[in-house]
Amino acid sequence: MVQLHAYHRAGWDIRYFARVSSTNTLALEAGQQGAAEGLLLIADEQTAGRGRLDRRWVAPAGTSLLMSLLFRPAAPFTYTAPRITMLCGLALAEAVAEVTGVAVYLKWPNDLIVGRDARWRKVAGMLSEVGGGADGPSFLIVGIGLNVNVPPAVLPDLAPNATSLLAESGRSFERAVLLDAFLTRVETHLAAWRAGADPLRLWRRRLAWLGEAVLLQTPTATVTGIAEDVDDEGALVLRLPDGRRQHFPVGDVSLRV
Ligand code: BT5
Numbered sequence: 001m002v003q004l005h006a007y008h009r010a011g012w013d014i015r016y017f018a019r020v021s022s023t024n025t026l027a028l029e030a031g032q033q034g035a036a037e038g039l040l041l042i043a044d045e046q047t048a049g050r051g052r053l054d055r056r057w058v059a060p061a062g063t064s065l066l067m068s069l070l071f072r073p074a075a076p077f078t079y080t081a082p083r084i085t086m087l088c089g090l091a092l093a094e095a096v097a098e099v100t101g102v103a104v105y106l107k108w109p110n111d112l113i114v115g116r117d118a119r120w121r122k123v124a125g126m127l128s129e130v131g132g133g134a135d136g137p138s139f140l141i142v143g144i145g146l147n148v149n150v151p152p153a154v155l156p157d158l159a160p161n162a163t164s165l166l167a168e169s170g171r172s173f174e175r176a177v178l179l180d181a182f183l184t185r186v187e188t189h190l191a192a193w194r195a196g197a198d199p200l201r202l203w204r205r206r207l208a209w210l211g212e213a214v215l216l217q218t219p220t221a222t223v224t225g226i227a228e229d230v231d232d233e234g235a236l237v238l239r240l241p242d243g244r245r246q247h248f249p250v251g252d253v254s255l256r257v
Helices: 023-032 077-100 152-158 165-169 175-194 199-205
Strands: 013-020 039-046 064-071 104-107 111-114 121-133 136-147 213-217 222-230 236-239 245-248 252-255
Touching (some): 013 023, 064 077, 077 111, 077 136, 077 199, 121 165, 222 245
Antiparallel strands (some): 064 136, 111 121, 121 136, 213 222, 213 252
16 A cells, blocks of 8 residues: 555545645635535644634644545535535444454544543544535535554643554554545445435444433533434434433533443
8 A cells, every 4th residue: 555645546636735734724725615525635744633612633743644525415415414424434433443453433423432431532533514605505524633653652642531543453554544444435335325325324323322321511511311312413312310302413422430
């Protein structure tokens, strides 16, 4: 397999950068200027990597897979776009398991974690953003940061519970191999979807903690409950202590111990 900077694949317009502010920011700009579906921006290093809710994504140069994919979801956008994000998360989980043997789970809404007990560790995060014009949203950017060869000693600088594929397996991995496996899975799931398979069903099956007691931090409150399900838009459905069921579109979930 080739090095990451030389990786190409039919059907994708892959552009590699040594250093950028944020691949998501660049991809949003490209989308706004009319870039076609299939644009894939990859960077070795980001100076302003972003997480959700204005948080930061930190990754030492050259250690990680940092990328943003541009999609132009078919109508209705609000149905299709979340499914593309789910499909990418699913493809990432499958690619990581296949290439590295590390058992990973999806953590609602968009993280990839290792372990699903109280000692879970985050190995990847995803940031989906939409862009468009006065007529409404027209494109989706799926940003992915996967900690591949981040040395264990550096992990505490990223986040208290960060991990990497190197830390989990004791081996380092060619990022292009992971990218190739990921794109293969994305293509397979897109084709299966066109043939009628809803990606939400498969995504739901890989989610950690369905049926378990969780703590949910929303932008405005902390809520506890049983993570019963996800709804048709991917929102988390919690059974609250008073018996009510409530749908939460955003938040950070952790296992309640
Ligand atoms: C995410 O946000 O997990 C989405 C991360 C998306 C990053 C990719 S990299 C390529 C593309 N370009 C961008 O600018 N972004 C995307 P969130 O769920 O909000 O998690 C952010 C939190 O994760 C931070 O507040 C830290 O606590 C933690 N964190 C930061 N860097 C980390 C890392 N490398 N590994 C694990 N955790 C990290």
